[in-house]
Amino acid sequence: MPQLNGGGGDDLGANDEMIAFKDEGDHEEKIRESAFTESDLADLKSSLVSETEISQSPAVIRRGQQDEQRIYSDKREHLDDVPKHHDGGMYKAPYSGYPFLMLPEPYLPNGPVSPPSNKVSVVQQGMHPLTPLLPYEHFNPSPTHMPTDGGQKPGVHRHQTQEISGFYSLPQGQITPSMNWFSHSLMLQSGMHPTGIPHPAIVPPSGKQEHDQFDRSIYNKSHAEAKREKEPKKPVIKKPLNAFMLYMKEMRAKVIAECTLKESAAINQILGRRWHALTREEQAKYYELARKERQLHVQLYPSWSARDNYVSALGKKKRRKRDKQQDSSTGPGSPKKCRARFGLNQQTDWCGPCR
DNA sequence: AACCCTTTGAAGGGG
DNA sequence: CCCCTTCAAAGGGTT
Structure with missing residues (x-):
């Protein structure tokens, strides 16, 4: 039987996704105790400020x-004990009740398949942020x-693409290794996957969603531009997406609802704590x-x-320059700036649950 | 418009 | 092997 997980060993060299926890039960306990409580959020909020104040070089x-990551890595064997959710190689949404398995809307014309609607607003309509992962349930690879x-x-073979369409949140078309570039471009022009389903893993170079803007723009622009x-x-x-990214998408x-926060940087800090x-x-x-997602x-x-998406050498230079500026604590992203952004003197602005 | 911020994890390259 | 860098998502904020 075909198996996504090559039985114990990870053929993709990704058997390390099962990052285990630290042995320090105290530490873990401590973290858990502080989780999901209002005091935790308050603690976080203050720490969001104080942590940025720590004059520590990037x-x-x-x-x-990285040290912490390494410590976590030392305990991977613990998680290896976690029962795998395989069913004879057929990937059946391993987590019953997993919220993103509920809705087929990502494939509806005005559903989350459109990038903007894939964001919070969608969730607020009762959609789950991980809905795009729905296809996992349908993923039934033949031998x-x-x-x-x-x-x-x-x-x-590329037939799988239909089954896993919608993995990512920015559907924009599909490219398959078995297709040549000509056909790729055609698919992208229409914004559609060759199967007819947009694939969120593929986005235009701009990274922005354009959808039906293209056709209209053709008529509004010069011939040269259109060409x-x-x-x-x-x-x-x-x-x-890695495990944490999937978690973030879901949570x-x-x-946002609990803390009435919108700034992703602050939200991600909370999510990082909750993750631990x-x-x-x-x-x-x-x-x-x-792991399944990586395999697919x-x-x-x-x-x-992954290197394909790396910025150019010029971009790297740019970033190094920026990092250098940060070290002087005067550049963008400096503690000083962060304090201002997170409002050291505005802690009363935090909403209730997050206070 | 483009980039920054912030998080964790994966991947790749250099030493 | 270890360390470092980059990028995945997100959206308000900044340049």
């Missing part, structure tokens, strides 16, 4: 993060399409989902590399 901070060896790349726009633009295949709306407060089982489901991504885009 490099030091990063090092600290022909799904190699038993997850690392097998050549000869992967230029008609030229195929190389689409961007986005990275598969973002909840945090999750039990290993709770985290495991997201690691599992992320590899099978869909065998030649794709």
Whole structure:
């Protein structure tokens, strides 16, 4: 039987997605105790400020993060005990009751398939932010399409694309390795996947959603401009979401609702804390989902590399320059700036649940 | 308009 | 192998 997970070993070299928890039960306990309580949120809010005040160079901070990651990595074997959700190789939405399995709307004309509606507003309408992951439930690779060896790349058939369409939140068309560039461009022109379903993993180079703007613009612009726009633009295949990103997608709306926050930076800090407060089982489901997503991504885009989406060398230079400025604590993103942004003197502005 | 901020995790490259 | 960098999402804020 075909298996997405090559039975124990991760053929994609991603058996490390099951990041285990620290052994320090105290630490974990401590984190969990502080989770989801109002005091936690208050603590977070104040820490959001105080943490940014710590005069620590970005490099030091990063090092600290990596150290922590390494510690987590030391406990992966614990999570390996978490029961895998496989059913003879057929991926059946492993987590019954998982909210994103509820709605087919992502494929509706005005559903979350359109980028703006895939955001919070969608959730507020009763949609789950992870709805785009719905196709997981339908993913039923046949032996022909799904190699038993997850690392097998050549000869992967593209029929799967229909089943996994909607994995990502920015559907914009589809490109498949078995297609040539001409057909790719045609698909992108129409904004559609060859199967007829937009694929969110692929976005235009701009990264923005344009949808039906194209056709209209053709008539409003000069011939040269129209021609230029008609030229195929190389689409961007986005990275598969990791466990935390999947978690964020699901929980973002909840945090926004609870805290009446909208600024993603602050929301993400809360989500980061909550992530650490999750039990290993709770985290495991997201690691599992992320692993499946990576596997599917590899099978869909065998030649794709994360490097493909890296910014140019010029962009790197630009960033290094920026980082240098940060070290002087006067540049963008400096503690000083962060204090201002998060309002050190405006803590009363925090909403109730987050106070 | 483009970039920043903020989080964790994955991936890739350099030493 | 270790370390560092980049990018995934998100949307208000900043330049």
